[in-house]
Amino acid sequence: MDFIDPHIHIASRTTDDLAVMAKMGCRAVAEPAFWMGYDRSGVNSFHDYFRQLTEWEPRRCANFGIDHYSWMGINAKEAEDVGFSREVIAELPSFLDRPTVLGIGEIGLHKCTRNEVATLELLIDLALSRGEMMVFHTPHLEDKYKGTRMILDLLRGDRRVDPARVCIDHCEEHTIRLALEEGYWAGVTLYPVTKANPRRLVDLVEMVGPDRLLANSSADWGPSDPLAVPEVVASMRRRGHPFSTIHQLVWDNPVAFLGQSAHFHAPI
């Protein structure tokens, strides 16, 4: 079945991965800016990474008929130095204007520190001042509930926020309703070890329905699976879900969410 992976770190994946994803039906991906496993030593390092996401990775994906989009931002793991973050944020507007960039992401919280919040507020303000869409990374494991609440509180305090143009990502059973009840899109990340997995995603669909859910692999340099979304298709089929629900989850939903950006063109 054709599918879109709305959150995957292609820069960390091999060309062989792209070939297999294409064979399995992947037609488009969206790649949020991310922590590459080491802290960058200067603004130029971010600048080159943003160039990679907007120049090189779209070309690499195009070789396999996969449309590549990206989100620009600073991951919470590198957001502790607010002065440095300001310098990186100053780079973002020129990249946001590039034709395959969808908005600001993934931004959010990691350890939920005061400095992370200060950087996050700068990023949210940039997004809202430009009318950009946003993707939020919520913290891992024990900090997830607290961090998700903190992000939602920050957004609730700003009247410019349109929840329909925001994805709260890495939702799990105990946070998904927080996001959905306030009108946000809820990303569910399918990891082999941490976060959710395909079987738990099917449980979630049965609990809250498929509306405004975005299934993604978030595949990166760690243990992760670039075929997690087709694995969801197989899991949904095994559990007896109709084609229409599966198609909504892996195609219609990402097209509806990403399509709110004028830069996104649904594959035909």
Ligand SMILES: [Zn+2]
């Ligand atoms: Zn990610």
